[in-house]
Amino acid sequence: MTSAAFDFASVLAEGLPAAAAKWTGFPKYNFVGGHNDAEQVPVDDLMAAAAAVLAREGSTLATYGLNSGPLGYRPLRDFLVAKLRRDAGIICSADEILITSGSLQAIDLVNGVLLTRGDTVLIEEATYGGALSRFARLGVNAVGTPLDNEGLRLDALEAALESHKRRGIRPKYIYTIPTVQNPTGTIMGEPRRRALLDLAHRYGVPIFEDDCYADLIWDGRRPPALYAMSEGSGVIHIGSFSKSVAPALRVGYIVAGWDVLSRMLALKTDAGSGALEQMVLGEYCTRHFHDHIPLLRRALRAKLEVLMEALSEHFGTAAEFDDPKGGIFLWVKLPDMVDTQRLAQAALAAGVAINPGREWSADAAYGMSRLRLCFAHPASATLRQGIAVLADVCRREFGVPTRSANVERRATT
Numbered sequence: 001m002t003s004a005a006f007d008f009a010s011v012l013a014e015g016l017p018a019a020a021a022k023w024t025g026f027p028k029y030n031f032v033g034g035h036n037d038a039e040q041v042p043v044d045d046l047m048a049a050a051a052a053v054l055a056r057e058g059s060t061l062a063t064y065g066l067n068s069g070p071l072g073y074r075p076l077r078d079f080l081v082a083k084l085r086r087d088a089g090i091i092c093s094a095d096e097i098l099i100t101s102g103s104l105q106a107i108d109l110v111n112g113v114l115l116t117r118g119d120t121v122l123i124e125e126a127t128y129g130g131a132l133s134r135f136a137r138l139g140v141n142a143v144g145t146p147l148d149n150e151g152l153r154l155d156a157l158e159a160a161l162e163s164h165k166r167r168g169i170r171p172k173y174i175y176t177i178p179t180v181q182n183p184t185g186t187i188m189g190e191p192r193r194r195a196l197l198d199l200a201h202r203y204g205v206p207i208f209e210d211d212c213y214a215d216l217i218w219d220g221r222r223p224p225a226l227y228a229m230s231e232g233s234g235v236i237h238i239g240s241f242s243k244s245v246a247p248a249l250r251v252g253y254i255v256a257g258w259d260v261l262s263r264m265l266a267l268k269t270d271a272g273s274g275a276l277e278q279m280v281l282g283e284y285c286t287r288h289f290h291d292h293i294p295l296l297r298r299a300l301r302a303k304l305e306v307l308m309e310a311l312s313e314h315f316g317t318a319a320e321f322d323d324p325k326g327g328i329f330l331w332v333k334l335p336d337m338v339d340t341q342r343l344a345q346a347a348l349a350a351g352v353a354i355n356p357g358r359e360w361s362a363d364a365a366y367g368m369s370r371l372r373l374c375f376a377h378p379a380s381a382t383l384r385q386g387i388a389v390l391a392d393v394c395r396r397e398f399g400v401p402t403r404s405a406n407v408e409r410r411a412t413t
């Protein structure tokens with residue numbers, strides 16, 4: 001029997017997510033996802049690293065886990081021990097780091113050991129869509145907390161903790177992206193981090209710290225990680241090489257005490273994440289990571305400037321946004337009558353892909369007229385053209401911005 005003749009629909013497991021759509025190529029103006037700047041992928045140095053590490057240690061590919069055991073390639077974990085100590089103040093050993101297949105697998109493992117259907121987690125009002133879709137799939141109640149220009153608002157968080165406590169609910173964790181928040185681009189300062197830790201400790205709720213953009217702060221001034229400030233107690237920290245080197249490599253990591261890391265390791269049943277990527281990164285990062293990052297930051301900042309200029313030119317005051325402190329995203333508020341879900345559909349038909357705010361928000365009403373733009377991947381000229389097309393679509397669908405850039409320019413000169 002050929003597989004085409006067999007009806008798999010009749011034997012599918014229950015509760016599967018909707019079927020994936022076939023990939024039909026990137027849209028012309030691609031502002032979605034977390035893609036990085038193609039010109040900043042350090043191809044030559046990665047090639048040299050691959051050649052060097054394979055010549056030296058290639059035969060270790062004969063074993064699952066290389067010769068490093070199930071936590072991941074030891075030189076890469078050693079690099080992370082030194083990097084996290086220098087950049088984030090984290091003092092940990094290589095045995096407190098688990099290398100994962102992207103930090104998405106890290107999120108799955110953290111959720112796997114902590115969450116059961118019906119549980120509650122506290123999250124940021126605007127947050128990572130990949131985390132939100134997981135909560136929905138797991139049947140977990142994700143409660144949003146408002147943000148300000150330093151991230152989580154602790155008065156609101158305390159009120160939420162207190163109200164859950166009164167109802168006998170202990171949230172399983174507080175999920176936060178404290179360093180270059182996705183999507184808002186804010187950084188939580190050290191005093192607020194201290195107060196957050198105190199608050200979480202008082203209510204007996206652990207913190208899940210997702211720090212995957214922390215290398216991309218424009219001025220490089222990274223506050224100590226929550227994990228560092230808590231000395232590892234009550235915090236799980238995850239990070240990634242997706243934003244600092246390349247997302248297609250699919251290498252992330254978890255930093256946690258052995259009490260909980262050992263439970264995650266037992267759930268990681270893939271017999272190890274891709275070994276070549278880990279070897280190449282271990283070799284590359286030890287030599288080049290800290291020289292590469294300032295170049296990447298500069299290139300990203302330049303693209304952000306282009307995007308902000310294009311938005312001002314084509315949307316005028318209709319597009320409100322704060323200049324993010326780093327990263328690859330701009331979080332934009334359009335006038336209330338713009339439903340960005342509908343805008344996203346109409347824009348896609350014109351070749352422009354955007355992330356509607358609702359998919360990045362705990363609260364649909366809050367996200368409704370917001371959108372997230374990833375500026376890292378398109379070339380500068382494409383960024384400009386894409387925003388011009390988006391403004392045209394938005395005007396056609398919603399009447400804003402009221403006038404095109406050209407008309408406005410004519411009117412003012």
Ligand SMILES: Cc1ncc(COP(=O)(O)O)c(C=O)c1O
Pocket residue numbers: 033034101102103104105128130177182210212239240241242247250251252
């Ligand atoms: C906040 C956050 N966490 C985790 C991820 C997952 O990234 P990766 O699996 O590529 O490490 C992303 C990707 O965009 C993200 O924005």
